[in-house]
Amino acid sequence: MIEMQSVYKTYPNGVTALNGIDVTIEQGEFVYVVGPSGAGKSTFIKLIFREEKPSKGSIIINNKDVPKMKWKDVPYLRRDIGVVYQDFKLLPKMTIYENVAFALEVIEETPKNIRKRVMEVLDLVGLKNKARFIPDELSGGEQQRVAIARAIVNHPKLLIADEPTGNLDPDTSWEIMKILEEVNASGTTVIMATHSKEIVNTVKKRVIAIEGGLIARDEHRGEYGYEI
Amino acid sequence: MKFRTLKRHFNEGAKNIWRNGWMTVASVGAVTTTLVLVGAFLALMFNLNQIATNIEKDVEIKALVDLTADDAEIEVIESEINKISEISSVTFSSKEVELANLIESMGEEGNSWELFEQDNPLNDAYIIKTTDPLDTLAVAEQLEGIANIQEVNYGKDVVQNLFRFNELARNIGLGLIIGLIFTAIFLISNTIKITILARKREIGIMKLVGATNGFIRWPFFVEGLLLGVLGSIIPIVVIVSGYLYLINNVSALTQFTFIELLPFNPFAWQLSLIILSIGATIGVWGSVMSVRKFLKV
Ligand SMILES: Nc1ncnc2c1ncn2[C@@H]1O[C@H](COP(=O)(O)OP(=O)(O)O)[C@@H](O)[C@H]1O
Ligand SMILES: [Mg+2]
Numbered sequence: 001m002i003e004m005q006s007v008y009k010t011y012p013n014g015v016t017a018l019n020g021i022d023v024t025i026e027q028g029e030f031v032y033v034v035g036p037s038g039a040g041k042s043t044f045i046k047l048i049f050r051e052e053k054p055s056k057g058s059i060i061i062n063n064k065d066v067p068k069m070k071w072k073d074v075p076y077l078r079r080d081i082g083v084v085y086q087d088f089k090l091l092p093k094m095t096i097y098e099n100v101a102f103a104l105e106v107i108e109e110t111p112k113n114i115r116k117r118v119m120e121v122l123d124l125v126g127l128k129n130k131a132r133f134i135p136d137e138l139s140g141g142e143q144q145r146v147a148i149a150r151a152i153v154n155h156p157k158l159l160i161a162d163e164p165t166g167n168l169d170p171d172t173s174w175e176i177m178k179i180l181e182e183v184n185a186s187g188t189t190v191i192m193a194t195h196s197k198e199i200v201n202t203v204k205k206r207v208i209a210i211e212g213g214l215i216a217r218d219e220h221r222g223e224y225g226y227e228i
Numbered sequence: 229m230k231f232r233t234l235k236r237h238f239n240e241g242a243k244n245i246w247r248n249g250w251m252t253v254a255s256v257g258a259v260t261t262t263l264v265l266v267g268a269f270l271a272l273m274f275n276l277n278q279i280a281t282n283i284e285k286d287v288e289i290k291a292l293v294d295l296t297a298d299d300a301e302i303e304v305i306e307s308e309i310n311k312i313s314e315i316s317s318v319t320f321s322s323k324e325v326e327l328a329n330l331i332e333s334m335g336e337e338g339n340s341w342e343l344f345e346q347d348n349p350l351n352d353a354y355i356i357k358t359t360d361p362l363d364t365l366a367v368a369e370q371l372e373g374i375a376n377i378q379e380v381n382y383g384k385d386v387v388q389n390l391f392r393f394n395e396l397a398r399n400i401g402l403g404l405i406i407g408l409i410f411t412a413i414f415l416i417s418n419t420i421k422i423t424i425l426a427r428k429r430e431i432g433i434m435k436l437v438g439a440t441n442g443f444i445r446w447p448f449f450v451e452g453l454l455l456g457v458l459g460s461i462i463p464i465v466v467i468v469s470g471y472l473y474l475i476n477n478v479s480a481l482t483q484f485t486f487i488e489l490l491p492f493n494p495f496a497w498q499l500s501l502i503i504l505s506i507g508a509t510i511g512v513w514g515s516v517m518s519v520r521k522f523l524k525v
Contacts, residue, residue: 089433091430103438110232150437
């Protein structure tokens with residue numbers, strides 16, 4: 001479902017973040033992306049949903065040629081990809097319910113289905129009783145669960161998470177990890193950049209290690225492999 | 229776009245009015261101020277225009293026939309006059325009628341002129357009106373060229389000054405109104421931009437979730453429309469009641485027959501509609517302009 005071939009990325013300021021990435025990820029996989037800070041993990045992830053364009057190389061996602069895609073087609077690519085961030089990226093003036101519903105309004109779902117489906121995912125992440133709250137009234141872990149609910153509400157084929165537990169304490173991190181595993185168990189591909197040695201070494205999955213813009217290691221049921 | 233989505237956008241736009249609190253108040257204030265001024269100018273301009281038109285309508289040309297002209301020559305004159313295409317009416321006024329008019333217009337003093345009734349020194353005349361008052365000068369020139377016309381009168385200075393004044397008033401008024409409208413658009417788009425800077429992040433988030441530019445823009449469009457409509461309420465009330473007051477209390481002016489204010493009904497309602505449309509346009513324009521550059525995320 002994801003195929004990258006000799007992908008390079010140099011930012012306008014001259015920094016080269018990716019230096020020739022070749023990788024294939026199949027539907028239904030769970031993949032950790034690890035590596036030191038500044039290695040290029042976030043850049044790698046941003047290329048997948050066209051937040052950034054590669055300077056060189058090809059990226060095919062769900063049979064779509066992402067770098068060649070026109071601006072107006074980008075929103076449709078993103079509807080098939082749920083994205084979760086370290087800083088949650090929730091809409092601050094909207095309620096939890098409205099935040100999750102937004103992803104369905106975008107695809108013009110019927111109000112009836114929206115109501116049903118939003119309550120369903122809020123239930124899944126354990127926040128049904130906080131639907132009317134605004135993000136600021138929730139803890140970090142709860143906000144991240146809302147972000148995951150929003151990311152999966154329209155049944156995307158792919159969920160990508162950039163350090164989703166980066167701002168959370170260990171207990172909360174495990175809760176988030178559990179939800180991501182459930183999402184993956186239902187058939188969704190999950191790609192997760194992380195610095196959590198504990199998680200990677202406990203819940204064994206495929207590990208892609210990026211160092212200096214190159215894939216240094218790609219192992220099934222791999223280890224974290226760094227000290228922090 | 230499906231109808232339910234349109235409904236969603238209207239809902240969302242209305243909610244934003246509420247969510248933005250003081251920024252909404254500031255934007256509505258900007259629109260209100262502008263529209264009160266624009267409305268007053270419009271009322272003034274439409275009335276000036278009306279007065280000018282009334283005066284223009286009264287402009288007539290008097291062509292005096294040579295005292296020596298005989299009946300046959302007078303007939304030639306008449307057919308020559310009728311050849312001029314820009315005229316709307318030609319009336320013959322014999323020297324007897326002219327004298328009677330003169331005596332009447334002079335009141336008491338006119339009595340002494342009655343002596344002349346036996347030996348009338350005045351000319352026969354043609355009174356001519358043009359279809360378009362602006363053609364007055366051109367028609368007068370043509371009349372001067374006709375044989376046996378002794379003199380052509382049309383209050384040259386008055387007509388020229390009036391036309392010049394009218395044109396000037398219209399242009400200045402129009403310039404002021406356009407200037408005001410652009411100021412308002414600038415104000416409102418700046419006000420919204422302040423909220424947008426805060427919303428820039430939000431727009432980025434919406435795009436990450438897969439919203440198209442149109443989907444993001446619609447609620448802003450609705451919000452602008454509502455801001456404009458809200459901003460027109462006070463101006464409409466002020467202008468309509470002000471105009472009503474003016475009409476009821478400035479009857480003193482109306483002793484000059486040509487100063488006749490446009491009647492309250494329908495003018496006040498037409499003006500309200502114009503104010504509302506300008507308000508809505510300003511609101512939408514300001515709002516949509518301010519969101520434009522944040523959409524390419
Ligand atoms: N928008 C950007 N503009 C310029 N340089 C960037 C940008 N984003 C990331 N970089 C640089 O690219 C390199 C890789 O960054 P990133 O992909 O964020 O790494 P990681 O997520 O692994 O910490 C870093 O040197 C970073 O400074
Ligand atoms: Mg990063």
